[in-house]
Amino acid sequence: MSEINTDVITGLGLNSYESTKTEPIDNSLGQEDFLKLMTTQLSNQDPLKPMENGEFIGELAQFSTVTGIEELTVAFESLAQSFSQWQTLQGASLVGRDVLVPAEDFEFQSGETVAGAISLPSSGTGVTVDVYNEAGQVVRSMDLGTQASGLHDFTWDGLTNDGTEAPSGTYEFKSRAMLGEGTEALYTLVSGEVNSVALGGEDSGLVLQVQGLGNVDFNSVFRIGS
Secondary structure, eight states, X not given: OOOOOHHHHXXXXXXXXXXXXXXXXXXXXXXXXXXXXXXXXXXXXXXTBOOOOHHHHHHHHHHHHHHHHHHHHHHHHHHHHHHHHHHHHXXXXXXXXXXXXXXSOEEEOTTOOEEEEEEESSOEEEEEEEEEOTTSOEEEEEEEEEEOSEEEEEEEOSBOTTSOBXXXXXXXXXXXXXXXXXXXXXXXXXXXXXXXXXXOOTTOOEEEEETTTEEEEGGGOOEEOO
C-alpha cells in the first residue's frame, strides 16, 4: 500500500489521521477550503485529460450567494437601526404640538375646549357634529350647515345644549351630513397635544402619547399642527 504524503494533506488545509486522534474532526467545508481544493485540482490535472470542474464551480457559486445574502442582511439591519433612530429624533420634535387623529372617544376636562375635524367625500348639507357622553346621550349638537368636499375643522366649547358646562368625563364625536339623497355618517377626527413619544415593539413604529386620547400610532396621524 502506497504511503500517504502528509505534506499534500497539510497543503490543502486538512489534518492527517495521526494529528487528529485527540481532537474532534471538523467535517464542515467552507468557501476557503473549496478554493484550495479547486486550485490543487487545476494545478495537478493532465492538460490532455482535463477533469470536470463544474461541481466545484457550482458549489463555489452557492457559497458566494450565501455570503452575499449575509452581507446584505447585515446592511439592512444597520439601515433599519439608523431609520429607527432618525424616526425617534423626528418624533421628539412633535412633543408639545397638536396632532389630528381618528379617535372613538376622548377624555374631557370641564371648562376646556376640544378641536376636531370632519371629512366630506363630496359637498353636503345639514352637516352636524354631535357630542355624546359615556351614557350614549347627545349633550351637544353643532350645526355646520352646508360644506364642500374635503376636511373641515370644528371646535366644541365644552358647553351642553342648554349652555351649561359639561362635566369631566369620556365623550365621543359623531358627525353626519346629507349627501345626495340620504344622510351618511362622516369620518371624524380629534385634535390633541402630544405629551411624549416612544418607540413601539418590533412590529410597530413610533407611538405618541396624546393628551386626552392616550397612545396613538404615528402612522395614523392625519395632520400635525403648530
